[in-house]
Amino acid sequence: MLYSTITGIGHYVPKNVVTNQDLTEVMETSDEWIRERTGIEERRYIDRTKETTTTLALEASLRAIKDSGIDKEEIDFIIFATLSPDYYFPGSGVLLQRELGIAKTEIAALDIRAQCSGFLYGLSTADQFIKSGMYKKILLVGAEVHSVGLDFSTRGRGVSVIFGDGAGAVILEATEDKEKAVLATKMHSDGTYAEKLSYMYPGAHGGYFIEKYGLEGFDVDYDQDNNAYGGVFLNQDMLDKGQVFPHMEGQAVFKMAVRKFPEVILETLHAAGLTIADLDLLVPHQANLRINQFVQQTMQLKPEQVYNNIMRYGNTTAASIPLALSEARDEGRVKKGDVVTLAAFGAGFTWAAAVLRWGK
Known part of the structure; x- marks a missing residue:
């Protein structure tokens, strides 16, 4: 019987350290307020001119590959978990494939959007693929860049003080040894x-779910003339109201x-x-x-x-x-x-x- 086992692991975080004290310069907060509510003392932010979600994933992946002792060309499937992809589409999986220099192998790349649970959804998926015998060496990555999409103001402090940037990766391989699986x-x-913790704008919902479930604190984009939800993806009003930031x-x-x-x-x-x-x-x-x-x-x-x-x-x-x-x-x-x-x-x-x- 086949099982999956982690044969390599690695992580990478940006060098830019942002302390709680640093955040007090852009919003009304304090080190004590943040620590008391979250336990956080500092976080890492990318260099916006040189790093992206995919580049963080690349560094973590290279470390995991080295730790496993395999050649990157042996990878036969990529699973990439993130809620902060570089592009709305295509997903970051194919971008990582390209940056690893293994695009010529034409292996499949799957992106998973399960937010905080994304890595474990990916682990379960990888486990099943390996058990079925379909793939033998899978690169599973979780990577995030939050710092480019947070509201660095007093209005957004309840969310913005919490998040940081980073990446982790593992290599999963097939084994018959249950004692390491x-x-x-x-x-x-x-x-x-769904909306209790959400990032709804820009989006294609046009306010449909807001109206259907009577959600408070969100705007509905409704076209009265055509009796239809407009489906506006992004407009100036959303920007002015700060609706383009995460809600929690x-x-x-x-x-x-x-x-x-x-x-x-x-x-x-x-x-x-x-x-x-x-x-x-x-x-x-x-x-x-x-x-x-x-x-x-x-x-x-x-x-x-x-x-x-x-x-x-x-x-x-x-x-x-x-x-x-x-x-x-x-x-x-x-x-x-x-x-x-x-x-x-x-x-x-x-x-x-x-x-x-x-x-x-």
Whole structure:
């Protein structure tokens, strides 16, 4: 029987460090206010003239490829998870293929838009492809550039202080050894709460869902003369009202996250034939340190059983789990044979988890 195993891992973050104090120069906030609500102390932002989502992914991918010991030409599938692609289309997967210099191999490149859960959706997808025998060596990447699309004003501080830029990547290969494999993955979603954490403008919805569900705080683009939703993608009014920035209802996200995190972790451990007592390390999505601490306490885990690095990087959404897992490996926090659980919750709402036995 075939399983998938992580044979290489790497991460990359921009060199530009932005502290909480730096943000006080462009908005009404404070280091204390940010730390108290999020646990974040600093984050990384790209050099806008030299870096993009794809270039961050390239650096992380090259490190993962080197760590695995394979040649990049051996990669037979690319999965790219991001909510901040370089282009609206085409996706970043083909751009990464080009930057790696392997476009001539004409391998497939799949982009995944599951936001904070994107890497785990990608991991589950890669796992199934490998188990089926369709692909043998898959490059899975999570990469994000948030800094170019945030509202750096007091109006936007509730969102803008949270996010940072970064990338993480893994190489997944086929193995028959279950003692170093992905043991189980679980994925969920609930679109009821889609607009609670959203980036709706520019978009093609034209206000249809806003009208249908009676959403407050959003504008409807309705053409009275033709009795139809206009479908305006972007206009000056959207820009003036600051609607082109992410929207988040923090309390709603927090309440759902602290409920769904433990549920999906236990569900996935059960699917792997394990219990919380078997867990060596939990690497949660780095959305908010307070969420992770709440989950740790709820599940009665020791501090050393949970890895957090949001203090240094902020929330890098789809990149946060591979970035944290890579750092945990580098720091010796995850060792060969360890049972590692990865878990994420984010916009959609989507949530997911994976249990694996570390093989490197």
